[in-house]
Amino acid sequence: MYIQDKDVVGKQTLYEILGLAQDCQDHEIRNAYKKLLLQNHPDKNGDEIIRINEIQNAYKILIDPKKKKEYDETLERTFQKQGFDIYGEGLDEYDLNDFNEAETEEGELIWTRDCPRCQAENSMIISEASLEHNIANSHDETGSYAIIVQCESCSLWIKVKYYDTE
Numbered sequence: 001m002y003i004q005d006k007d008v009v010g011k012q013t014l015y016e017i018l019g020l021a022q023d024c025q026d027h028e029i030r031n032a033y034k035k036l037l038l039q040n041h042p043d044k045n046g047d048e049i050i051r052i053n054e055i056q057n058a059y060k061i062l063i064d065p066k067k068k069k070e071y072d073e074t075l076e077r078t079f080q081k082q083g084f085d086i087y088g089e090g091l092d093e094y095d096l097n098d099f100n101e102a103e104t105e106e107g108e109l110i111w112t113r114d115c116p117r118c119q120a121e122n123s124m125i126i127s128e129a130s131l132e133h134n135i136a137n138s139h140d141e142t143g144s145y146a147i148i149v150q151c152e153s154c155s156l157w158i159k160v161k162y163y164d165t166e
């Protein structure tokens with residue numbers, strides 16, 4: 001395993017380091033990386049060099065589909081193992097029924113809700129694809145699933161329960 005649980009526990013996620021949501025697109029990863037590199041100049045002090053190393057490492061993993069998948073799985077597994085308590089505060093649980101169903105311009109179904117912490121509008125976004133991916137990777141036989149979602153604005157994680165309606 002390239003990425004281990006210890007790389008994830010109690011640390012900022014790579015998404016948080018780059019200021020991204022977990023379902024971000026490749027171009028968003030590239031843009032965030034470039035922007036952060038411009039903001040952090042390596043000529044100043046040790047802290048900034050460490051920061052740049054973090055940014056570069058996060059970028060290298062997230063831009064590589066294989067490594068990103070492995071990282072996402074490690075992240076998910078770690079959250080589950082930690083009882084959703086990775087940052088010392090248990091994740092609040094929500095129901096997908098509390099989300100607003102909408103359709104993107106590309107015709108994909110998404111579910112959104114306002115963030116319970118920072119109140120940003122529709123900043124919690126779940127795509128149909130991520131729900132299906134989650135079901136495919138879950139071995140729950142009760143028909144109930146949980147997915148972890150991050151606020152695009154303040155990086156708060158919540159847990160969302162849903163059922164496979166098919």
Ligand SMILES: [Zn+2]
Binds near residue numbers: 118151153156
């Ligand atoms: Zn928020």
